[in-house]
Amino acid sequence: MKQMSGAELIVRLLERQGVRTIAGIPGGAILPLYDALSGSELIHHVLARHEQGAGFMAQGMARVSGVPQVCFASSGPGATNLVTAIADARLDSIPMVAITGQVPLSMIGTDAFQEVDIYGMTVPITKHNFLVRSAEELLEVIPAAFRIAMSGRPGPVLVDVPKDVQNQQVSFEDFPPPAAAEALPASDRAGIEEAARMINAAERPVLYLGGGVVHSGASAQAVALAEKAGLPTTMTLMALGTMPVDHPLSIGMLGMHAARYTNFVLEEADVLVCVGARFDDRAIGKAARFCPDARIVHIDIDRSELHKIKQAHVGIHGDVGQVLEALAPLVDANPRPSWLARVNELKAGHPVEWATQNDPRTHYGLVRTVAAALDDEAVIATDVGQHQMWVAQAYPFRRPRQWLTSGGLGTMGFGVPAAIGAALAEPQRTVVCFSGDGSLMMNIQEFATLAEEWLNVKIVLMNNNSLGLVYQQQNLFYGKRVFASRYRGAPDFARIAEGFGVPSVDLDSAPNPRGALTQALTTPGPCLIHVSIDREQFVYPMVPPGAANTEMIGG
Amino acid sequence: MIEQVAEPLRQSTFAKVVLEIDVNNHPGVMSHICNLFARRAFNMEGILCMPVSDGKRSRIWLLVYDDQRLEQMVRQLEKLNDVRAVRRHGAEHEVFERLEDFFH
Numbered sequence: 001m002k003q004m005s006g007a008e009l010i011v012r013l014l015e016r017q018g019v020r021t022i023a024g025i026p027g028g029a030i031l032p033l034y035d036a037l038s039g040s041e042l043i044h045h046v047l048a049r050h051e052q053g054a055g056f057m058a059q060g061m062a063r064v065s066g067v068p069q070v071c072f073a074s075s076g077p078g079a080t081n082l083v084t085a086i087a088d089a090r091l092d093s094i095p096m097v098a099i100t101g102q103v104p105l106s107m108i109g110t111d112a113f114q115e116v117d118i119y120g121m122t123v124p125i126t127k128h129n130f131l132v133r134s135a136e137e138l139l140e141v142i143p144a145a146f147r148i149a150m151s152g153r154p155g156p157v158l159v160d161v162p163k164d165v166q167n168q169q170v171s172f173e174d175f176p177p178p179a180a181a182e183a184l185p186a187s188d189r190a191g192i193e194e195a196a197r198m199i200n201a202a203e204r205p206v207l208y209l210g211g212g213v214v215h216s217g218a219s220a221q222a223v224a225l226a227e228k229a230g231l232p233t234t235m236t237l238m239a240l241g242t243m244p245v246d247h248p249l250s251i252g253m254l255g256m257h258a259a260r261y262t263n264f265v266l267e268e269a270d271v272l273v274c275v276g277a278r279f280d281d282r283a284i285g286k287a288a289r290f291c292p293d294a295r296i297v298h299i300d301i302d303r304s305e306l307h308k309i310k311q312a313h314v315g316i317h318g319d320v321g322q323v324l325e326a327l328a329p330l331v332d333a334n335p336r337p338s339w340l341a342r343v344n345e346l347k348a349g350h351p352v353e354w355a356t357q358n359d360p361r362t363h364y365g366l367v368r369t370v371a372a373a374l375d376d377e378a379v380i381a382t383d384v385g386q387h388q389m390w391v392a393q394a395y396p397f398r399r400p401r402q403w404l405t406s407g408g409l410g411t412m413g414f415g416v417p418a419a420i421g422a423a424l425a426e427p428q429r430t431v432v433c434f435s436g437d438g439s440l441m442m443n444i445q446e447f448a449t450l451a452e453e454w455l456n457v458k459i460v461l462m463n464n465n466s467l468g469l470v471y472q473q474q475n476l477f478y479g480k481r482v483f484a485s486r487y488r489g490a491p492d493f494a495r496i497a498e499g500f501g502v503p504s505v506d507l508d509s510a511p512n513p514r515g516a517l518t519q520a521l522t523t524p525g526p527c528l529i530h531v532s533i534d535r536e537q538f539v540y541p542m543v544p545p546g547a548a549n550t551e552m553i554g555g
Numbered sequence: 556m557i558e559q560v561a562e563p564l565r566q567s568t569f570a571k572v573v574l575e576i577d578v579n580n581h582p583g584v585m586s587h588i589c590n591l592f593a594r595r596a597f598n599m600e601g602i603l604c605m606p607v608s609d610g611k612r613s614r615i616w617l618l619v620y621d622d623q624r625l626e627q628m629v630r631q632l633e634k635l636n637d638v639r640a641v642r643r644h645g646a647e648h649e650v651f652e653r654l655e656d657f658f659h
């Protein structure tokens with residue numbers, strides 16, 4: 001017979017689940033849990049400076065490892081500060097378990113100090129959530145939270161634990177076993193056979209990979225299918241890295257800021273094989289005009305994605321890795337010389353601007369120079385804005401989980417804490433975070449955490465002294481009425497970084513910017529790399545709002 | 556960032572459907588289900604919920620209009636962790652009809 005408090009039970013269950021790092025911030029309602037955590041010899045607690053930072057650190061750890069990761073916050077404002085990071089995890093299908101303190105059970109519903117209904121608030125942004133009503137329930141709830149977070153399509157789970165439940169004693173025979181993912185759905189043989197027939201009969205097929213390929217660990221299977229069947233392959237923002245960009249079959253990212261030729265290739269497709277992607281509006285433009293001539297095969301672990309935006313001719317519910325493995329032997333080996341020649345002709349006819357820029361003081365040149373100084377083991381994170389799209393366009397991603405970006409929610413402030421999380425989970429890697437001056441200031445307090453943990457995180461700040469993407473929209477679509485998108489002040493980011501204890505390099509004034517950049521990237525430990533970027537540089541090409549993907553402007 | 560330019564929501568038809576949903580019985584279940592419908596502006600015409608068997612489960616009956624989003628709603632319902640089964644019945648199902656007496 002074992003006996004312990006609810007708080008201690010949570011810590012033991014987390015240890016047994018394999019959790020080794022937790023980011024969080026304590027407060028009154030979660031102090032019993034922190035007290036129990038202080039006794040753990042296995043778990044390293046990282047003290048974030050804002051709960052949103054803690055949430056994104058957990059996400060960073062989960063995005064590089066694929067394993068659910070944990071963040072802690074206290075009740076009330078601590079919990080509400082987590083909300084953005086949870087919503088972000090939901091939209092990008094990231095496995096995460098957020099544990100929040102809550103006021104004691106008897107005080108719930110009385111507007112007690114620091115009471116908010118975080119359970120109610122997170123219903124629409126979690127995969128599932130729990131309000132724990134007794135310490136005994138924890139024996140079921142904690143493993144269930146992990147099981148739900150990692151099974152099928154991954155996602156965030158919130159567990160709200162009242163303070164008295166943390167303090168309550170519980171006796172039990174034995175610990176429950178650590179959670180494992182649920183069995184994968186049985187594969188749909190008939191659907192797979194029909195998909196193979198469609199691919200074999202196709203003349204201009206295209207493979208369209210989404211984040212599900214990363215989550216399923218199926219990039220090798222996807223590349224193998226593409227190679228066997230001769231499928232030009234496009235990737236969503238979330239799937240960058242699943243096929244190396246320089247693979248002869250890669251046609252790069254599709255959608256709003258794709259290379260023109262990528263969207264033109266899709267326009268000509270007669271069969272579209274969508275794998276673990278969800279026909280997001282940023283990827284497909286005007287839905288009715290996306291791939292107008294294509295019959296669609298859609299493979300997804302989440303049944304509700306099938307036929308949601310585009311009616312698929314064959315919808316296959318299943319794990320994309322398993323389905324691709326079953327599909328490959330049924331497709332004919334086919335080099336498709338004429339279709340691939342046509343793809344190459346479109347590619348040659350619409351060269352991209354970023355391929356040729358090398359000056360590290362230009363936006364694309366900076367991205368390319370960073371890439372040239374690193375190998376594929378590096379992790380690349382971004383914030384949200386123009387810089388994010390420039391990196392997505394120009395960085396040569398070659399490995400799944402190399403690329404961490406806030407895709408679905410598009411959250412400014414994601415980059416720095418997510419990069420910290422990546423470095424916590426995989427300290428042997430160099431982690432680079434491309435950021436904009438707007439985004440950087442949304443979680444800049446985490447520089448303190450970064451300095452404290454002394455992680456190998458390089459922040460490349462592309463500073464245009466504006467909310468660049470907003471400035472771009474106003475110039476292009478709001479009659480150049482620029483409003484609330486340019487900063488009047490200009491903070492000295494180098495001094496800010498140094499104030500936090502993070503060294504910095506300014507490429508603007510460096511006599512040899514390339515050398516200074518390489519040195520900063522290869523010196524272990526954190527660093528802020530500052531580069532001024534011309535505000536008049538816009539992200540091109542671009543599909544304007546409401547247009548079809550083929551109606552791109554610029555670039 | 557840029558505003559979505561969406562097709563207007565299509566109108567629902569007038570055919571009604573009864574959904575019968577088996578769920579785990581705990582205080583949060585109704586909010587999970589109602590949230591799903593509310594946020595998609597999918598009107599619930601009627602709702603009825605009673606515990607079944609030993610009180611560990613409940614059965615929820617929903618009266619909704621049949622609309623082309625119904626299939627998507629059912630799939631979303633089936634994804635909820637506490638939903639164990641969803642069954643679809645035609646409007647001829649009498650659960651709500653028999654309740655009519657209480658409303659007149």
Ligand SMILES: Cc1ncc(C[n+]2csc(CCOP(=O)(O)OP(=O)(O)O)c2C)c(N)n1
Nearest residue numbers: 385386387410412436437438439467468469
């Ligand atoms: C939290 C949050 N608030 C607002 C936005 C809307 N938004 C998208 S991009 C952007 C500007 C980003 O500016 P910056 O980080 O400097 O990057 P840049 O576009 O200049 O590269 C804004 C305000 C957002 N995505 N996230």
